[in-house]
Amino acid sequence: xxxxxxxxxxxxAGYAMAMAAMExxxxxxxxxxxxxxxxxxxxxxxxxxxxYAVEEVFLAGLSSRPEALNTARLLADKxxxxxxxxxxxxxxxxxxxxxxxxxxxxxxxxxxxxGTALSPVYLAHEQGKNIFVYxxxxxxxxxxxxxxxxxxxxxxxPHTIIPDNAGAWLMSKxxxxxxxxxxxxIASNGDVANKIGTLEKAIAAHEYHVPFYVxxxxxxxxxxxxxxxxxxxxxxxxxxxxxxxxxxxxxKPERVLVCSPGxxxxxxxxxxxxxxxxxxxxxxxxxxxxxxxxxxxxxxxTR
Amino acid sequence: xxxxxxxxxxxxAGYAMAMAAMExxxxxxxxxxxxxxxxxxxxxxxxxxxxYAVEEVFLAGLSSRPEALNTARLLADKxxxxxxxxxxxxxxxxxxxxxxxxxxxxxxxxxxxxGTALSPVYLAHEQGKNIFVYxxxxxxxxxxxxxxxxxxxxxxxPHTIIPDNAGAWLMSKxxxxxxxxxxxxIASNGDVANKIGTLEKAIAAHEYHVPFYVxxxxxxxxxxxxxxxxxxxxxxxxxxxxxxxxxxxxxKPERVLVCSPGxxxxxxxxxxxxxxxxxxxxxxxxxxxxxxxxxxxxxxxTR
Numbered sequence: 001x002x003x004x005x006x007x008x009x010x011x012x013a014g015y016a017m018a019m020a021a022m023e024x025x026x027x028x029x030x031x032x033x034x035x036x037x038x039x040x041x042x043x044x045x046x047x048x049x050x051x052y053a054v055e056e057v058f059l060a061g062l063s064s065r066p067e068a069l070n071t072a073r074l075l076a077d078k079x080x081x082x083x084x085x086x087x088x089x090x091x092x093x094x095x096x097x098x099x100x101x102x103x104x105x106x107x108x109x110x111x112x113x114x115g116t117a118l119s120p121v122y123l124a125h126e127q128g129k130n131i132f133v134y135x136x137x138x139x140x141x142x143x144x145x146x147x148x149x150x151x152x153x154x155x156x157x158p159h160t161i162i163p164d165n166a167g168a169w170l171m172s173k174x175x176x177x178x179x180x181x182x183x184x185x186i187a188s189n190g191d192v193a194n195k196i197g198t199l200e201k202a203i204a205a206h207e208y209h210v211p212f213y214v215x216x217x218x219x220x221x222x223x224x225x226x227x228x229x230x231x232x233x234x235x236x237x238x239x240x241x242x243x244x245x246x247x248x249x250x251x252k253p254e255r256v257l258v259c260s261p262g263x264x265x266x267x268x269x270x271x272x273x274x275x276x277x278x279x280x281x282x283x284x285x286x287x288x289x290x291x292x293x294x295x296x297x298x299x300x301x302t303r
Numbered sequence: 304x305x306x307x308x309x310x311x312x313x314x315x316a317g318y319a320m321a322m323a324a325m326e327x328x329x330x331x332x333x334x335x336x337x338x339x340x341x342x343x344x345x346x347x348x349x350x351x352x353x354x355y356a357v358e359e360v361f362l363a364g365l366s367s368r369p370e371a372l373n374t375a376r377l378l379a380d381k382x383x384x385x386x387x388x389x390x391x392x393x394x395x396x397x398x399x400x401x402x403x404x405x406x407x408x409x410x411x412x413x414x415x416x417x418g419t420a421l422s423p424v425y426l427a428h429e430q431g432k433n434i435f436v437y438x439x440x441x442x443x444x445x446x447x448x449x450x451x452x453x454x455x456x457x458x459x460x461p462h463t464i465i466p467d468n469a470g471a472w473l474m475s476k477x478x479x480x481x482x483x484x485x486x487x488x489i490a491s492n493g494d495v496a497n498k499i500g501t502l503e504k505a506i507a508a509h510e511y512h513v514p515f516y517v518x519x520x521x522x523x524x525x526x527x528x529x530x531x532x533x534x535x536x537x538x539x540x541x542x543x544x545x546x547x548x549x550x551x552x553x554x555k556p557e558r559v560l561v562c563s564p565g566x567x568x569x570x571x572x573x574x575x576x577x578x579x580x581x582x583x584x585x586x587x588x589x590x591x592x593x594x595x596x597x598x599x600x601x602x603x604x605t606r
Contacts, residue, residue: 134569135566137568138468139440139442139466139467139468140468145545146562147563149562149563149566150565150566153565153566159566160566161541161544161545161563161566161567162569162570163443163467163500163544163570164442164466164500165441165442165467165500165574166500166569166570166571166574167503168503169499169502169574172574195468196466196468196469197466197467199507200472200507204503204507238463241448241464241465241466242448244559245559245561246546246560248557248558254551254557256547256548256550256551256557257549257551258445258448258547258549259445259452259464260448260449260450260456263438263448263452263453263455263462263463264463265448265466266464266469267465267466267469268472271468271469271471271475272472
């Protein structure tokens with residue numbers, strides 16, 4: 001978990017695969033690459049970008065070691081360019097005065113450059129639009145409260161952190177104009193796997209007619225997954241719920257138990273949001289509908 | 304916040320009012336009571352049971368001091384009897400093998416006896432039914448993770464804590480058979496104010512056809528509120544979101560910052576769930592529909 005965020009995971013996985021090619025012995029070269037691929041893929045089962053990057057660099061590595069490294073570099077560069085393009089497209093959806101809710105962190109801490117969900121927010125801010133962001137704290141790891149809030153603070157974008165529980169309430173009061181989230185994997189029918197809690201927000205947004213956008217590069221699409229049921233969902237240790245890492249008054253990092261001792265916790269890391277709740281998907285190739293037909297027009301390579 | 308939970312708040316408010324009657328001087332007796340009533344009512348604006356108990360004891364106090372104390376005692380006793388009756392009625396809705404989700408804490412830590420939302424759970428367990436409880440951690444104050452989990456642990460009822468974000472996901476996977484929550488105030492049309500996040504769960508439960516029950520004594524109904532828009536919602540300090548109290552490895556209580564420093568947090572303590580999302584309300588007078596007609600048949604005193 002030292003590297004997190006769909007784009008960063010993909011870029012790093014690509015470099016990890018390239019490193020394996022560098023380190024692989026001449027005899028048993030392919031076996032070494034196959035083994036490394038399996039090891040890297042086992043780290044984060046839900047993240048599509050990881051599998052995409054590993055596969056691309058693996059195939060390049062079959063040609064030569066420099067080819068593997070070059071492919072990893074190209075993928076990371078493409079991630080940055082994609083992020084910028086997602087921002088350009090997404091920012092046209094943001095009107096002056098908008099209040100935007102976001103879940104988890106899909107900003108530049110999660111990607112190589114601008115990020116996905118936050119990229120339109122940064123661009124809109126650069127364009128001089130007055131915007132306000134509600135950042136879901138995103139339990140259990142608080143990526144919204146820690147990373148998104150920190151990024152927005154650095155960028156000088158007005159925002160506040162809200163408990164995940166407050167989303168629907170704000171929507172019901174007309175306080176949210178749009179919601180943008182990232183994605184860890186998108187099935188060919190438009191179902192989206194993303195950080196746990198995304199589904200709840202999407203259902204609430206649908207109920208209150210709040211436009212709900214997913215921002216993701218086409219490398220996040222997995223056209224081998226017919227629908228969300230086929231996306232594996234990573235389950236993580238219950239300790240992430242039972243304990244919280246924080247900073248004491250004196251600035252000391254400390255881990256504290258925040259639950260009743262003796263109880264367990266169940267901690268699925270992602271959920272799947274059915275396409276019917278998604279207003280649109282913002283990709284580097286433009287805004288598309290969350291449906292099979294629109295996604296097929298992206299002509300995503302089948303391998 | 305040292306006393307929390309709708310029932311316990313009501314019972315304590317009644318005793319606080321009775322204490323005011325005991326302490327009131329003979330001259331200026333009524334003024335003293337009026338002043339005390341205002342002070343007590345200002346503590347928790349959303350909790351209906353508080354206003355109900357304070358009013359009852361205030362009116363009794365107009366007759367005599369012993370009458371005030373006696374009324375406070377009767378109200379606390381009635382709260383215990385109501386809890387038990389809610390359990391009896393609610394337990395008939397729980398089938399053997401049920402997985403039940405609950406939000407916040409409405410067990411015996413929140414009421415004088417069995418509680419409301421958890422009372423049917425305790426009774427079903429006593430009846431020998433195999434049940435399993437998913438306790439929402441209930442950010443920001445973690446009443447589910449701390450209090451509900453602790454109560455269930457004491458009672459030996461199988462359970463696990465889940466992040467609030469996981470509710471809809473479990474429902475979508477068919478893992479929740481029913482949801483029961485408490486209430487802080489119920490309007491005459493059946494709209495329910497309860498802990499923040501209740502609305503999100505109710506919308507998700509509606510989407511996935513999970514029966515969603517509210518358990519509350521009739522003292523929680525406020526027939527002067529025509530609908531949920533008229534229920535005042537307490538907003539609490541953002542520090543409850545930014546910081547968390549917990550226990551270090553060495554057993555020391557410690558407060559830690561769990562958000563990015565420099566960002567604010569918005570912290571509404573309750574939300575309002577529209578009646579249309581509520582399958583039924585379990586009261587001490589039986590199970591009723593969340594609608595004006597059913598509630599009017601409860602013949603709740605207008606004062």
